[in-house]
Amino acid sequence: MSLAKEWRTFTAVFIRNIKLFTAYKAWIIATIIWPIPLLALNIYTYSALGTPDDVSQAFTQYGYPFAGSIVVGTIVYLLYNRLLWGTGISIQRERWMGTIEVLFLTPTNKMTILLASGVSSLVEASWWIACIFFLGGAIFGLQPNINSVPAVAISIVSTMAALIAVGVFFAGFFVLTRAADQLASGLQAPIRFFSGVAFPVGALPQMFQYVSYLIPVTYGILVLRKAVLQGANMASLWLDLLPLYIVAAIFMIAGYATLRIVERRAKKKGTLYLI
Amino acid sequence: MTNLSVYAIETQNLTKVFEKKAKAEGSSIKRLFARVRPKKEEIVAVDHINIRIKSGELFGLLGPNGAGKTTTIKLLCTLLLPDDGTAVVNGYDVVKQGEEVRKCIGVVTGGERGLYWRLTGRENLWFFSQLYNIPDRMAKERIDELLKLVELEKRADDPVEKYSRGMKQRLHVIRGLVNDPPILLLDEPTLGLDPGAARVIRDFVKEKLQRDQKKTILHTTHYMEEADQLCNRVAVIDHGKIIALDTPESLKKSIQQMGIIQINVSNLQQGEERKIESMDGVKKAVVSFTDSVVGEATIKIHAEEAEEVIPAATEFLIRSGARIIALEQTKPTLEDVFISLTGRKLRD
Numbered sequence A: 001m002s003l004a005k006e007w008r009t010f011t012a013v014f015i016r017n018i019k020l021f022t023a024y025k026a027w028i029i030a031t032i033i034w035p036i037p038l039l040a041l042n043i044y045t046y047s048a049l050g051t052p053d054d055v056s057q058a059f060t061q062y063g064y065p066f067a068g069s070i071v072v073g074t075i076v077y078l079l080y081n082r083l084l085w086g087t088g089i090s091i092q093r094e095r096w097m098g099t100i101e102v103l104f105l106t107p108t109n110k111m112t113i114l115l116a117s118g119v120s121s122l123v124e125a126s127w128w129i130a131c132i133f134f135l136g137g138a139i140f141g142l143q144p145n146i147n148s149v150p151a152v153a154i155s156i157v158s159t160m161a162a163l164i165a166v167g168v169f170f171a172g173f174f175v176l177t178r179a180a181d182q183l184a185s186g187l188q189a190p191i192r193f194f195s196g197v198a199f200p201v202g203a204l205p206q207m208f209q210y211v212s213y214l215i216p217v218t219y220g221i222l223v224l225r226k227a228v229l230q231g232a233n234m235a236s237l238w239l240d241l242l243p244l245y246i247v248a249a250i251f252m253i254a255g256y257a258t259l260r261i262v263e264r265r266a267k268k269k270g271t272l273y274l275i
Numbered sequence B: 001m002t003n004l005s006v007y008a009i010e011t012q013n014l015t016k017v018f019e020k021k022a023k024a025e026g027s028s029i030k031r032l033f034a035r036v037r038p039k040k041e042e043i044v045a046v047d048h049i050n051i052r053i054k055s056g057e058l059f060g061l062l063g064p065n066g067a068g069k070t071t072t073i074k075l076l077c078t079l080l081l082p083d084d085g086t087a088v089v090n091g092y093d094v095v096k097q098g099e100e101v102r103k104c105i106g107v108v109t110g111g112e113r114g115l116y117w118r119l120t121g122r123e124n125l126w127f128f129s130q131l132y133n134i135p136d137r138m139a140k141e142r143i144d145e146l147l148k149l150v151e152l153e154k155r156a157d158d159p160v161e162k163y164s165r166g167m168k169q170r171l172h173v174i175r176g177l178v179n180d181p182p183i184l185l186l187d188e189p190t191l192g193l194d195p196g197a198a199r200v201i202r203d204f205v206k207e208k209l210q211r212d213q214k215k216t217i218l219h220t221t222h223y224m225e226e227a228d229q230l231c232n233r234v235a236v237i238d239h240g241k242i243i244a245l246d247t248p249e250s251l252k253k254s255i256q257q258m259g260i261i262q263i264n265v266s267n268l269q270q271g272e273e274r275k276i277e278s279m280d281g282v283k284k285a286v287v288s289f290t291d292s293v294v295g296e297a298t299i300k301i302h303a304e305e306a307e308e309v310i311p312a313a314t315e316f317l318i319r320s321g322a323r324i325i326a327l328e329q330t331k332p333t334l335e336d337v338f339i340s341l342t343g344r345k346l347r348d
Helices: A003-023 A025-033 A035-049 A052-060 A066-088 A090-097 A100-104 A110-138 A149-176 A180-194 A206-212 A216-229 A234-269 B028-036 B069-076 B098-103 B121-131 B136-149 B165-175 B195-212 B224-230 B248-253 B272-277 B306-319 B334-342
Strands: B007-021 B040-049 B052-054 B058-062 B084-089 B105-109 B183-187 B216-221 B233-238 B241-246 B259-266 B282-291 B296-303 B323-330
Touching: A003 A025, A003 A110, A003 B121, A025 A035, A025 A110, A035 A052, A035 A066, A035 A110, A052 A066, A066 A090, A066 A110, A066 A149, A066 A180, A066 A216, A090 A100, A090 A110, A090 A149, A100 B105, A110 A149, A110 A234, A149 A180, A149 A216, A149 A234, A180 A206, A216 A234, B007 B069, B007 B216, B040 B069, B040 B084, B040 B241, B052 B216, B058 B069, B058 B195, B058 B224, B069 B084, B069 B183, B069 B216, B098 B105, B105 B165, B121 B136, B121 B165, B136 B165, B165 B195, B195 B216, B195 B224, B216 B224, B224 B334, B233 B248, B233 B334, B241 B248, B241 B334, B248 B334, B259 B306, B272 B282, B272 B296, B272 B306, B282 B334, B296 B306, B296 B334, B306 B323
Parallel strands: B058 B216, B058 B233, B105 B183, B183 B216
Antiparallel strands: B007 B040, B007 B052, B007 B084, B233 B241, B259 B296, B259 B323, B282 B296
């Protein structure tokens, strides 16, 4: 494997994705609109249950401040969604654009294409992080408690890497189906539920928590809540980062294997180009 | 490493079988169950084909829609895996050495797909050049050359969605050349183009790609004139099988002893060709309607002794109420070769 070749592919896919993203104004508008009501929905749902103080009190038993916990959960969930659509759907999108065959005709590593799609999706979603942090502070009283900036940075990067791994994992499956968009939509609600986007995972029944800890999104939310809201430093974070890396590695390896298997299957069955 | 074969492309018993859902029959409940667990039937798209294409040759694969031309191209360019047989491209096995094959081929398809419409022509070419690992500066120089070659340099920085159909096809062709491959697989590159745009592509393929750049070209088409004009050799394919393979001249010579009569008529009833075919001395008769409402059609009759068949055929047509507009004895074309082999026209 030549690193220069992979870098060339990575750069080309990244630049192409950003150009395509900015060429479709509707995508930009959708990206701007989407996070705001989602965050508001997650927070205002609790207003029906009591005063902000009552809700904060309830959240404290899990060790997190109310608004901050929701803000962090929503950010990770939005990133997960962006990567599911940006990385997971990236091959399916080539089908929709009618370019999947010419792409598969090139002597490129599909993993590099997927990783570049993941990184470009993160860049596209960077607005969400900034927007939600701003809104969280200005409207919902988010008060970060950061003691270690490197810990926050490592938590963010690790979470993003894990989410790219999830995207790669699903990308393989999506090559097999012509209904990848429906599958991706179908995966949004369960992940939102099990990963504790809008509530601490500890509030779930034990059975459900087992499922939660199979999902990288859960660990991403956990480490970021600790780094951003509980002032955790690297020494206290690594135990939470470790399972994130393990689950991410499993997803990445499984994604790579799946991609190879399904590409071969699609070429055998002649379904690669079917829309 | 390439082998020492003199052939740029070589297939042996290359076969591809697809599964297709069988049409459900019976009651509505049975049909409903059939939708859940459909029965499968097999379709042999490419049936043990053997072709050998020499380096620098422009080889045509001629056949009607659904004959297996595109499947053959997809097998050769590694987009499909064969179910039986082997294919070697530039010395590389398409199954075991897929990446090596992809490095040394360029594939051009007809139609609207295969380009990023929101990107400019130049951006499309740059993107693909990078996937072929061409250093940036070299890629930019090559892109300029290619754009000039197909006279697209003035529109290179416009989004592809603003291109005409012919311009998109020219861009398709140079996208396939961006890695300067020694072998080109052209899958109906003139499909759907107006005659002027199609001629530009044909001239480019013949003069620039084969004559000047000495590329090996496999060109599929269902336009017999195109195969006749362009190709050094032509394989006629039908139902996945190669049914004839030779130079266009030799193929036409093979039916030269046959008299070919072309009759243009109006007011012709459907199904009359069967009656003509049953006439004495007639080998094959096919009708293609240009306007079925007024019965305007061209009838091609293959006969051993054309002079003997003409009076009987014209008498029959007049009696059946058809009006003869023109009648001529023609030289055999590749279409006649196909008719003689299959009893059908290429565009049936």
